[in-house]
Amino acid sequence: MLHRTRSFRAVFVLVIALAPLAMTFAWSAPGHRTITRLAIALLPDDVPAWLREPDAVEIAAYQSNEPDRWRGTRTPALAHENNGDHYIDLELLTDHKLTLRTLPRLRYQYVDALIRTTAHGNDAGTERRGVISFDPEKIGFLPYAIMEHYAKLVSSMNTVRILETLADPARERQLAAARANVLREMGQLSHFVGDAGQPLHTTIHHHGWVGDNPKGYTTDSGFHRYIDDDVVALHALNLAGLDTYRTPMAAIRSDSVWEATLALIERSFDSLEPLYDLEKSGELQQDPGKVFIAKRMCDSASVLAGLYYRAWLEAEPTEQQVESFVKYNALAAEESWTAKKESRTADRP
CATH class of the missing domain: 1.20.5 (Single alpha-helices involved in coiled-coils or other helix-helix interfaces)
Structure with missing residues (x-):
């Protein structure tokens, strides 16, 4: 449906003209906030009441957009540290003899694996000289961002539970600050789990189809923003709009956090061509498109709730x-x- 593709491209000409520093963010701000709110709503009753208070929910929801605000701050150090955390282009792993399921579990082990498998085809001394002949940001670090933010959440929750155990009136300000840290980490973890639920954050085809295109999928670079902004808004996929599609909190064991993270990314990648098919047929703007996007957002919220709950349990001091x-x-x-x-x-x- 190239005629329709051109129509949504026109929308973004105005956006870009008015906001030259804008970047493409998964689900955009309202979508990330909605995923956060839904995840908290899915938590079981034994999670403390202060986490469910309206102000706490909205603070966590606000924090879910912070990693994208970092992307809008044009400083090289922050961009280098943060930009690659929002995605992983799974097709590029094969060049390094890796798959999603064979990824090392730690970030720098992953970087080491990429370096070691890049030396072929280069000067024999490349690896020994420590020259990295690829840009790891082009492949991405999404599963590592999720695991690292989950670990930070466990740490912050552990501090809260210690202070609650002490129940010392002299530490009331410390407890308030520690709870604020928890809400910050909940929001930031939510952001990357939300990214993992968006199929376009798992692929080289993130801004339109690239390379061989036998099925004639859209190549429009505005496709990503069209999904995140227009389609989510068109179908009113806020908390109430997702109610019909919500699924229970994912059951995540202490030893299955990595597995749950990879499985979410895998489900998103498996949804890539169905997403492009919906765009091609025009159904993205109709009920099939609404159901598809709602299910991806709810999948993220279900996994996120499971991570929140597991983090709270793991944080027992x-x-x-x-x-x-x-x-x-x-x-x-x-x-x-x-x-x-x-x-x-x-x-x-």
Whole structure:
């Protein structure tokens, strides 16, 4: 449907003219917020009440857009650290003798594997000299971003649970700050899990089909933004709009977080050609398109809820962790120093 493809391209000419620094973000801001809200709504009753309070939900939802705001801050260091975290182009892994299911579990192990399989075809001394003859950002780091933000969430939740265990009135501000950290990490984890549910974040065909195109799929570079902005808005896929399609929280064990992450990315990649088929037939703007996009968003929310819940369970503190926090947080020592300083000040003539 190239005539329709041209029509949605025209919409983006105006957008680009008005916002030259805009970038393409999965689901855009409303979609990421919706996924966050739905994930929290799917959590079981034994999750603490403060996580469900309306203000807490909206703070987490706001934070779900922070990684895209980083992309809008044009500084080389931030772009280098963050941009590749939003996707993984699975087709490019084969050049490095890798598949999604054979990826190493840690980021720099992955980079090492990419380097080691890039030396073929180059000068024999390339790898020994430490010259990286590829750009890892072109392949992407999405599963690693999810795992790392999940780990940060476990850490932040652990601190909250330690402070709740201590139940010390003198630490009320620390507890409030620790809970704010949890909401920040919940939002940022949500962003990357949301990205993983978007088929165009798993492929080289992220802004229209590239290379051989026997099925005649759209090659329009505005296709990605069309999905994230126009299609989501057209079908009113907010929290209420997803209610019919929501699925229960994914059951994720402590030893299956990596597996759950890969499985979500795999389901999105398997949905790639069906997405392009819907665009080609014109059904993306009709009920089949609504159902398709809703299911991808709900898949992300289901996995995200499972990660939230698993993180909370994993964050239960040991007695040693509580003791170490008290020791190294050194609140009593800080209060003693403050009291002594105030006493010396009061004694001055």
